[in-house]
Amino acid sequence: xxxxxxxxxxxxxSTLLFAGATVAGEMPFPPIENGKVKLVVAxxxxxxxxxAVFSAKDTLEIEPGVTxxxxxxxxxxxxxxxxxxxxxxxxxxxxxxxxxxxxxxxxFVSANRPFEIKNLVIENAFRNTVFRSKGIxxxxxxxxxxxxxxxxxxxxxxxxxxxxxxxxxxxxxxAGQVMSTETVIxxxxxxxxxxxxxxxxxxxxxxxDNLEADVRNEAEEMAAQGKRxxxxxxxxxxxxx
Numbered sequence: 001x002x003x004x005x006x007x008x009x010x011x012x013x014s015t016l017l018f019a020g021a022t023v024a025g026e027m028p029f030p031p032i033e034n035g036k037v038k039l040v041v042a043x044x045x046x047x048x049x050x051x052a053v054f055s056a057k058d059t060l061e062i063e064p065g066v067t068x069x070x071x072x073x074x075x076x077x078x079x080x081x082x083x084x085x086x087x088x089x090x091x092x093x094x095x096x097x098x099x100x101x102x103x104x105x106x107x108f109v110s111a112n113r114p115f116e117i118k119n120l121v122i123e124n125a126f127r128n129t130v131f132r133s134k135g136i137x138x139x140x141x142x143x144x145x146x147x148x149x150x151x152x153x154x155x156x157x158x159x160x161x162x163x164x165x166x167x168x169x170x171x172x173x174x175a176g177q178v179m180s181t182e183t184v185i186x187x188x189x190x191x192x193x194x195x196x197x198x199x200x201x202x203x204x205x206x207x208x209d210n211l212e213a214d215v216r217n218e219a220e221e222m223a224a225q226g227k228r229x230x231x232x233x234x235x236x237x238x239x240x241x
Contacts, residue, residue, distance in 0.1 A: 025045075026045050026046060026047035026069055026097075027043040027044070027045070027046045027047065028046070028047055028049075029046045029047060029048035029049075029052060029068065030046075032052070032054065032058055035055075035057050035058045035059065036058065036059050036060075036061070037052075037054075037058075037059075037060050037061070038060075038061040038062075039060075039061070039062045039063065039066045039068070040063050040066070041063045041064065041065040041066050041090070044065065044066045044067050045066075045067040045068065045069050046066070046067070046068045046069065047068075047069045047071065047097060048068055048069070048070050048071065048074040048076070049071035049073065049074060050071070050073055050074060051073070051074065051075045051076075051077065051104070052074075052075070052076055052077070053077045053079070054076075054077065054078045054079060054080060054082075055079050055080060056079050056080035056081075056110075056111075056113065057080060058079075058080060059080075059081075060078075060082065060084070062084055062085075062086075062092050064085070064086045064087040064089075064090040064091070064092065064119070065086070065087075065090035065091075065092070066086075066092050066093070067092075067093040067094075067095070068092075068093070068094050068095075069095065069096070069097035070094060070095065070096050070097060070103035070104075070124075070125075071096075071097055071103065072096075072098070072101050072102070072103060073103070073104065074103045074104060075103065075104035075105055075106070075107065076094070076105075076106045076107065077106075077107045077109060078106075078107070078108050078109065078110055078115065079109050079110060079111075080110055080113050081110060081113040081114060081115065082108065082110065082113075082115035082116070082117070082135070083115070083116045083117075084116075084117045084118070084120055085116070085118045085119065086118060086119030086120055087119055088119055088139065090119075091119040091120060091121050091139075091141075092119065092120045092121070093120075093121045093123070094106060094120070094121070094122050094123070094125070095121070095122070095123035095124050096123065096124035096125075099124065101124070102124050102125060102126045102145075102146065103124065103125055103126065104125065104126055104127070105122075105125035105126055105127045105128040105129065105145070105147075106122060106125065106128045106129075107128070107129045107131070108129065108130045108131070108133045108135065109129075109131050109132065109133060110133040110135075111132055111133060113133075114133075114134055114135045114136075115133060115134075115135030115136070116135060116136055116138075117135065117136065117137045117138070117140055118137075118138045118139055118140070119138075119139045119140070120137075120139075120140045120141075121140075121141045121143065122140070122141070122142050122143070122145065122148075123143045123144050123145070124143075124144050124145065125145045125146070125147075126145070126146045126147070127145070127146060127147040127150055128142065128145060128147065128148065128149050128150065129147075129149075129150045129151070129152065130149070130150075130151045130152070130154055130157055130176075131152050131153060131154070132152075132153050132154060133154055133157075134154055134155050134156055134157060135157060135158070136157070136158040136159075136160060137149075137157070137158070137159050137160070137162050138158075138160040138161060138162070139160070139161050139162065140159075140162045140163075141162070141163045141164075141165070142162070142163070142164045142165070142167055142170065143163075143165055143166055143167070144165075144166045144167065145167045145168075146167070146168050146169065147167070147168070147169045147172060148164045148167035148169065148170040148171060148188070149164070149170070149171050149172070150169075150172045150174075151171075151172065151173045151174070151176045151178060151198075152174045152175060152176060153174070153175045153176055154175075154176035154177070155176070155177070156176070156177045156178075156179055157176065157177070157178050157179070158178075158179045158180075158181075159171075159178060159179070159180040159181070159183040159202070160180075160181045160182065160183070161181065161182050161183065162180075162183040162184075163183070163184050163185075164183075164184070164185040164186075164188055164191075165184075165186065165187050165188065166187055166188065167188045167189070168188070168189045168190065169188070169189070169190050169193055170185045170188040170190060170191050170192065170210070171185060171191070171192050171193070171200075172192075172193040172194075172195070172198075173192070173193070173194050173195065173198030173199065173200060174195035174196070174197060174198050175195070175196070175197035175198065176197070176198060176199070177198075177199040177200075177201065178198075178199070178200050178201065178202070179201050179202065180200065180201065180202025180203070181202065182203070182206070183202060183206060184206045185206065185207040185208075185210065185214075186206075186207070186208050186209045186210060187209055187210065187211075188210045188211070189210065189211050189212050190210060190211075190212050190213050190216060191207040191208075191210035191213065191214040191215060192204070192207050192214065192215045192216070193216050193218070194215070194216065194217045194218060195218050196218065
């Protein structure tokens with residue numbers, strides 16, 4: 001009887017240890033130390049539960065193939081130069097830890113310091129923004145976000161071979177210019193949304209098969225109706241859903 005109890009206890013402990021290892025399988029997102037964070041694929045996936053703000057002097061280095069799982073209150077904000085370089089075979093992935101919940105997104109607020117983002121997948125975020133910054137997104141996929149990419153008050157942002165799919169508002173531009181090459185925006189609710197001052201230079205034929213509208217130009221619509229543009233458009237959009 002005692003031997004059987006010990007055997008049962010050993011099996012139970014092994015099961016609990018395995019379950020604990022499964023729950024704790026994600027590596028906590030490391031804090032910024034000495035102005036740097038490095039994410040390596042050997043420790044992937046990482047879990048970011050709160051916000052991480054990188055100052056103009058901080059750097060984030062990510063190896064190709066790294067996945068960062070985002071908690072409900074997670075966000076990444078970059079105030080300096082940013083370079084995230086995955087590969088086509090091993091992209092970097094930012095997505096929610098719980099597929100039924102969103103996270104706060106990636107935000108570029110780098111002023112005169114450019115960003116370079118290649119082979120990245122961003123999923124399930126509420127909003128990803130570029131504000132008063134410039135840079136390039138190349139082979140970046142924006143999937144199942146509320147706002148795939150919201151661009152505001154920027155000199156220019158380049159989109160090269162990007163894809164927007166299953167977002168509510170795929171690409172929104174206000175007071176800025178987007179230069180787009182071979183970027184596909186399809187199967188979203190709204191494709192391209194232009195506010196006053198927003199400009200899009202690219203092949204609009206690749207903006208297609210979106211549920212409500214492929215391209216909406218708010219300034220033109222309001223002018224045609226003889227109305228002034230309401231600058232609180234984003235507040236109205238958010239409270240409508």
